[in-house]
Amino acid sequence: MAAKLNYRIEVTGPTDGRFAEILTPAALDFVAKLDNTFAGRRSELLDERRRRRERVQSGEERLDFLPETHRIRTDDSWRIAPPAPGLEDRRVEITGPTDRKMTVNALNSGAKVWLADFEDATSPTWHNIVDGQLNLFDAIRRDIDFTTEAGKRYTVGDDPATIVARPRGWHLVEKHIRIDGRPVSASLVDFGLYFFHNARQLLARGSGPYFYLPKLESHLEARLWNDIFLLAQQELGIPRGTVRATVLIETITAAFEMDEILYELREHASGLNAGRWDYIFSVIKNFSAHGADFVLPDRAQVTMTVPFMRAYTELLVRTCHRRGAHAIGGMAAFIPSKDPATNELALEKVRQDKDREAGDGFDGSWVAHPGLVPVCREVFDAVLGGWPNQLTRLREDVEVSAEDLLDVASAGGEVTEAGVRANIDVALRYVDSWLRGIGAAAIHNLMEDAATAEIARCQIWQWIRNGTKLEDGTALTRELAVEFLDDELAKVRADLGASARLDDARAIFTETALGEKLPSFLTTGAYARYLTDTIR
Ligand SMILES: CC(=O)SCCNC(=O)CCNC(=O)[C@H](O)C(C)(C)COP(=O)(O)OP(=O)(O)OC[C@H]1O[C@@H](n2cnc3c(N)ncnc32)[C@H](O)[C@@H]1OP(=O)(O)O
Ligand SMILES: O=CC(=O)O
Numbered sequence: 200m201a202a203k204l205n206y207r208i209e210v211t212g213p214t215d216g217r218f219a220e221i222l223t224p225a226a227l228d229f230v231a232k233l234d235n236t237f238a239g240r241r242s243e244l245l246d247e248r249r250r251r252r253e254r255v256q257s258g259e260e261r262l263d264f265l266p267e268t269h270r271i272r273t274d275d276s277w278r279i280a281p282p283a284p285g286l287e288d289r290r291v292e293i294t295g296p297t298d299r300k301m302t303v304n305a306l307n308s309g310a311k312v313w314l315a316d317f318e319d320a321t322s323p324t325w326h327n328i329v330d331g332q333l334n335l336f337d338a339i340r341r342d343i344d345f346t347t348e349a350g351k352r353y354t355v356g357d358d359p360a361t362i363v364a365r366p367r368g369w370h371l372v373e374k375h376i377r378i379d380g381r382p383v384s385a386s387l388v389d390f391g392l393y394f395f396h397n398a399r400q401l402l403a404r405g406s407g408p409y410f411y412l413p414k415l416e417s418h419l420e421a422r423l424w425n426d427i428f429l430l431a432q433q434e435l436g437i438p439r440g441t442v443r444a445t446v447l448i449e450t451i452t453a454a455f456e457m458d459e460i461l462y463e464l465r466e467h468a469s470g471l472n473a474g475r476w477d478y479i480f481s482v483i484k485n486f487s488a489h490g491a492d493f494v495l496p497d498r499a500q501v502t503m504t505v506p507f508m509r510a511y512t513e514l515l516v517r518t519c520h521r522r523g524a525h526a527i528g529g530m531a532a533f534i535p536s537k538d539p540a541t542n543e544l545a546l547e548k549v550r551q552d553k554d555r556e557a558g559d560g561f562d563g564s565w566v567a568h569p570g571l572v573p574v575c576r577e578v579f580d581a582v583l584g585g586w587p588n589q590l591t592r593l594r595e596d597v598e599v600s601a602e603d604l605l606d607v608a609s610a611g612g613e614v615t616e617a618g619v620r621a622n623i624d625v626a627l628r629y630v631d632s633w634l635r636g637i638g639a640a641a642i643h644n645l646m647e648d649a650a651t652a653e654i655a656r657c658q659i660w661q662w663i664r665n666g667t668k669l670e671d672g673t674a675l676t677r678e679l680a681v682e683f684l685d686d687e688l689a690k691v692r693a694d695l696g697a698s699a700r701l702d703d704a705r706a707i708f709t710e711t712a713l714g715e716k717l718p719s720f721l722t723t724g725a726y727a728r729y730l731t732d733t734i735r
């Protein structure tokens with residue numbers, strides 16, 4: 200570790216009990232060093248995100264493949280690093296929050312990889328963030344077994360999934376850690392603490408420090424991550440090229456820069472993932488005021504087979520395999536149910552989704568629940584045969600133009616009153632859950648998380664903004680949306696009871712779906728206002 204720099208580190212959240220094992224002076228120093236080196240670039244890139252979105256929203260810029268990186272896209276000679284130990288075969292990946300029980304269950308789920316999530320599936324309370332780090336710390340050291348008060352034993356088995364941690368995105372801060380009075384980037388906190396405590400342990404155990412990188416909007420953000428990896432490896436004396444990162448292509452702007460993102464990270468890259476929910480959110484957000492051709496129908500009708508979504512996923516597979524990178528599929532929202540008929544339908548829906556992905560050349564895919572691991576495995580086993588992946592399927596037949604990626608109208612479909620009400624209902628229920636510290640929730644038999652909630656509130660904003668007509672010809676106005684909101688709120692209140700945080704959920708919904716301007720993220724304002732260190 201380099202000599203201590205001259206900065207003031209304050210931790211304003213609780214540090215008692217075992218939290219002190221994570222928040223050690225050396226670990227905080229490491230985070231502070233990352234922050235000190237990279238905070239300026241992060242904030243410039245966030246400014247550039249904002250400027251670019253304004254240009255796209257106003258029609259001044261039409262998204263396209265970048266002329267200045269043409270050489271990188273057309274140069275056939277470069278490849279990313281070979282797969283690291285534990286990441287050769289990624290046919291089934293389970294995702295989920297990092298609480299203790301879910302950690303053990305995910306490791307034992309039979310999936311090849313566990314995406315240990317500090318992003319979409321985690322409500323970033325101080326407790327969740329530090330406790331999550333602690334659970335990962337223990338899991339990596341195989342010291343996480345426990346027994347519940349009811350006597351149920353949780354113990355990690357012999358063939359646990361490879362851990363790939365997903366830090367929070369660049370847009371978020373961790374306000375419980377301040378350096379020279381400023382809250383630190385949440386990405387650097389999650390990455391830094393995990394890397395500092397675990398990188399050497401993971402290497403000693405034949406694995407490595409592996410990451411999923413969420414919500415990137417450009418290759419320059421990938422370059423920033425690469426520089427962070429270089430510094431982190433150097434600081435801990437770990438060989439350059441040890442880190443592996445899988446980047447989520449989940450913004451419309453990143454879809455135009457897949458090659459460039461892999462190129463920036465090439466020493467540390469291991470693949471791209473088709474993060475469909477944030478991708479849909481990003482499409483709505485960027486084109487929210489672009490008129491009827493960019494208005495998406497009811498969420499349930501925006502499937503992965505509508506042409507503009509298919510174009511994005513096929514381009515992802517083609518780009519990855521040309522560069523030796525794994526292409527990982529996304530999350531079907533259907534989850535197992537105790538009702539046999541609903542369960543059968545959910546399994547069938549997931550099977551169809553994984554069938555499409557495996558057929559298109561993906562090397563593996565995501566599931567949200569241990570009960571879905573077998574179906575995903577079966578589908579990929581059938582396609583992969585004895586191989587660990589299908590990197591050799593180059594998909595040279597795929598040709599995707601900027602027009603294909605931007606052909607939002609190809610989704611077709613309609614906006615219905617039921618669809619509007621469903622978005623309001625899900626947004627209220629999800630935000631209530633998030634405010635109570637639960638970042639992924641089963642709502643009406645679907646997995647909902649931060650990304651799907653963003654879609655719900657953004658669609659309402661877009662439909663109002665465009666005066667979108669419902670099935671009976673009525674235009675959705677703000678007044679009508681408020682009427683539906685009052686109605687749905689009453690129903691949700693009757694269902695969830697008095698302990699729910701529905702007044703706060705209503706306030707957040709009103710601000711992020713019904714305001715004059717469309718806020719970039721639901722979570723940033725809600726975090727600053729509501730997720731204080733008192734929430735455990
Ligand atoms: C857009 C995106 O980014 S997708 C990725 C982010 N989203 C996610 O990761 C969602 C992950 N999934 C989940 O959080 C959960 O599956 C939910 C909230 C959707 C449903 O959870 P529950 O209602 O608890 O499901 P259910 O009651 O059927 O769980 C049964 C068991 O499976 C476990 N389980 C369920 N999902 C998971 C998971 N993803 N990882 C590990 N264990 C899990 C539960 O802990 C429970 O364990 P137990 O029997 O020991 O008590
Ligand atoms: O992170 C995944 C997504 O779909 O969003």
Ligand SMILES: [Mg+2]
Nearest residue numbers: 319474477650
């Ligand atoms: Mg996402």
